[in-house]
Amino acid sequence: MSKSKEELLKALAEAVVEYDEDACKELSQEVLDNPNTLTPMEAVMNGLAAGMEEVGRLYDTHEYFVPEVLMCADALYAGLGILRPHIPKAEAGVNAQVVIGSIQGDVHDIGKNLVKMMFDVAGWGVHDLGRDVPLEQFVEKQLDTNSEVVAMSAMMTTTMLGMKKVIAMIKEKNPECLIMLGGAPVTKDVANLFGADGYADSAGNAVSEGIKMIGRLREFQASKK
């Protein structure tokens, strides 16, 4: 007997939490094989992403560590690869783009890749510049793509200081672009000091922070009309 909607969502979330790539693939295929049970978009948002939210909680409470989180991400991507091609464009979440990268001098990209994954899940257009990204490249890519958000990460105190320069350059050319910062040394106070619009202390918070920022941008644009 096929699973109910609730059972399928729960199983998808559990497969992510238990970093079971095979189960994620099988369950995602089951979603496609039973189109009347739930849509691929529901499966992504309320199954895979819900599982990742629980992973974030387990990381915060020190029950999961970096290896577990990375394996959960692998499981999520295994499911996402099957489901995403079947999500109609109109349904594909937030119609927005983000430029993302680890700042110049920083070759650490574990955190950046987790944040990228959460943007992927939420249906954003993601322009990943990779790691050790020259400061000017964030500005150029934002202008080329007219992305609503630029997200930067730094794992080292020294490289973190480059973020302030990027924010100033971007805000000068496009004051409406929203900037999100993340990474081990970055606190909310640091983000405020540098003039950022958002701050993510974990991968799980980045998307909700980004969506809130998009809402603020739209309010801002509406107020100008």
Added chain:
Amino acid sequence: MAKQMLLDAYRGKRTEYAPWVPYAGVHCAHIINEPADKFLQDPEIMAKGIVATAKRYKADGIPLLFDLSVEANSVGCDLKWWPDNVPSVTTHPCSNKTPKEAGLKLPTKDSGRWPVLFKAAKIVKPQLEDLDCAMIGGFCGPLTLGAHLAGVRLFTDVYKHKEFAAEVCKFAGEIGARAAEFYAEMGCDIIASIDPVASQIRPATFREYVTPNSQAAIKIIHDAGITSSFFICGDATKVMDEVCQIGTHGFAIDEQMNMNFIRDLARKYGVGFGGNLKLTLALSLGLLSPREDAIVSLAAGGQHGYTFAPG
């Protein structure tokens, strides 16, 4: 300056006051107006910066350098250099091969930047002796060095491909032991294994990959009669019992840790502990008053096995 007091604190003993170590790193280059990349590759400039920094901050001990790329570079990892930072490791020879398959060999005194360090230490050591300041050698610990060798995959390989992860970390531990030998020969008074990313794994994973692969280096340090330490970064709360039991005389932690918790744990295990003046919030950005932050750290640390230092 008070070298003996620092050695006592590192070994968990009571001291008249808390000794002080600025983990200055490439800040030593800034002190003498030189770029970091030049400082790290020129023994005369390196020595000049270290001694100037020790004098400037009236240090009881100072690291010869704080650069975790030395060991990786000495076995073949490529580096990208920066004028204001330590170099980044850009290639990972074990990204799809074991160290043996990749043909990696243990470093000699002529590998990579080791000759620069030997020359710098020869200039620095007598000058620090005159200042009654300890010379500290720090080498890259097995998990961080393993991640340099294999890349991010090592973090999932500790579950998915355990034999591969074990082989990489074992080789990293052997490199660390060789580095400890070099630092002992240079005349370091304290030698530390620095394994920042070891805070990002479970206690069981720490016991499986970090603890055993740190033992050869610790034995070399102790057999030479030298004081040992283990440095870890980030929120290491969950692995602190493992850190205390790794076998070094003490440990150092960073700004994310609660000093009261750390102090109590260090005293329970009878080891020294150091930290945790806030490098980001107080020293770099001034969001907290460095003076108040220092008072908080000193009050929490006390005078029993405690070394005041940035974290």
